[in-house]
Amino acid sequence: MTTVLDVQRFKDESRRFTMLTAYDFLSAQILDQAGIPILLVGDSLGMVMLGYPTTLPVTMDEMIHHAKAVSRGARQALLVGDMPFMSYHSSTEQAIESAGRFVKEGGMHAVKLEGGGRIAELTQRLTGMGIPVMGHLGLTPQFVHQMGGFKVQGKTEAQAARILADARELEAAGAFSLVLEGVPTAVASRVTKSLRIPTIGIGAGPQTDGQVLVFHDFVGLTTGKAPKFVKRYANLADEISRAAQRFSDDVRNGTFPGPEHEYTANGSTPHAESKRDEVKYGAG
Numbered sequence: 040m041t042t043v044l045d046v047q048r049f050k051d052e053s054r055r056f057t058m059l060t061a062y063d064f065l066s067a068q069i070l071d072q073a074g075i076p077i078l079l080v081g082d083s084l085g086m087v088m089l090g091y092p093t094t095l096p097v098t099m100d101e102m103i104h105h106a107k108a109v110s111r112g113a114r115q116a117l118l119v120g121d122m123p124f125m126s127y128h129s130s131t132e133q134a135i136e137s138a139g140r141f142v143k144e145g146g147m148h149a150v151k152l153e154g155g156g157r158i159a160e161l162t163q164r165l166t167g168m169g170i171p172v173m174g175h176l177g178l179t180p181q182f183v184h185q186m187g188g189f190k191v192q193g194k195t196e197a198q199a200a201r202i203l204a205d206a207r208e209l210e211a212a213g214a215f216s217l218v219l220e221g222v223p224t225a226v227a228s229r230v231t232k233s234l235r236i237p238t239i240g241i242g243a244g245p246q247t248d249g250q251v252l253v254f255h256d257f258v259g260l261t262t263g264k265a266p267k268f269v270k271r272y273a274n275l276a277d278e279i280s281r282a283a284q285r286f287s288d289d290v291r292n293g294t295f296p297g298p299e300h301e302y303t304a305n306g307s308t309p310h311a312e313s314k315r316d317e318v319k320y321g322a323g
């Protein structure tokens with residue numbers, strides 16, 4: 040199983056690595072078996088799974104629901120639960136309780152928190168209790184209203200210096216890794232070189248230690264013009280749409296279900312080779 044020590048080793052041995060978001064049992068199982076070392080149950084699920092315009096409405100209960108499904112599907116990956124907006128903001132006690140729920144109920148191995156400053160203190164408290172923390176700086180979606188939109192951060196020297204100072208503070212507080220989102224390549228490179236812990240970039244150029252993508256972007260379930268930082272490795276939206284059309288056509292013209300999909304009164308299918316008499320959802 041991948042641990043936080045392995046993630047540090049990736050950086051120490053200059054091995055670039057991947058992280059993907061996962062929100063459900065089956066996709067977690069597929070990504071885990073494909074060897075993705077870190078799966079993040081991101082609060083991006085609010086946007087890509089639940090249809091909210093931002094991540095802000097996501098609740099801790101929603102995160103736990105998805106975290107449980109992911110932890111049932113993954114065996115090898117390091118599982119990181121993303122602390123949603125207002126689950127760690129009102130007090131240290133609240134933050135500890137939320138992080139604890141991710142580990143105890145959700146089966147996560149670590150948590151991710153957005154921001155610098157006071158997050159450093161929380162990082163120290165949580166790591167001191169045995170809950171590893173992944174930091175998140177740059178374009179932090181929970182600050183969307185403060186940032187005036189989903190905008191690239193760190194474009195001025197002052198902003199870049201702030202990100203670097205926050206990154207160093209998080210590292211000193213015990214964070215095991217740091218997501219850098221939506222920052223110029225030069226800023227990500229500077230932070231990556233300054234830190235001992237690995238950085239994981241999204242919209243941060245090629246010089247971070249790892250790269251993360253949101254699952255629905257990565258498999259092309261999101262449609263339309265993708266943001267610049269996204270690479271679609273498949274086109275599942277088109278594939279699903281074509282499958283839906285073929286299904287409708289088959290039902291309309293009577294070619295589905297075929298004999299191989301039928302049950303007979305004596306319990307076996309008309310197809311001699313088919314032993315699939317179990318009535319159960321999902322294969323495998």
Ligand code: KIV
Nearest residue numbers: 060081082083121218
């Ligand atoms: O919520 C999320 O999926 C994230 C990643 C994009 C890093 O924070």
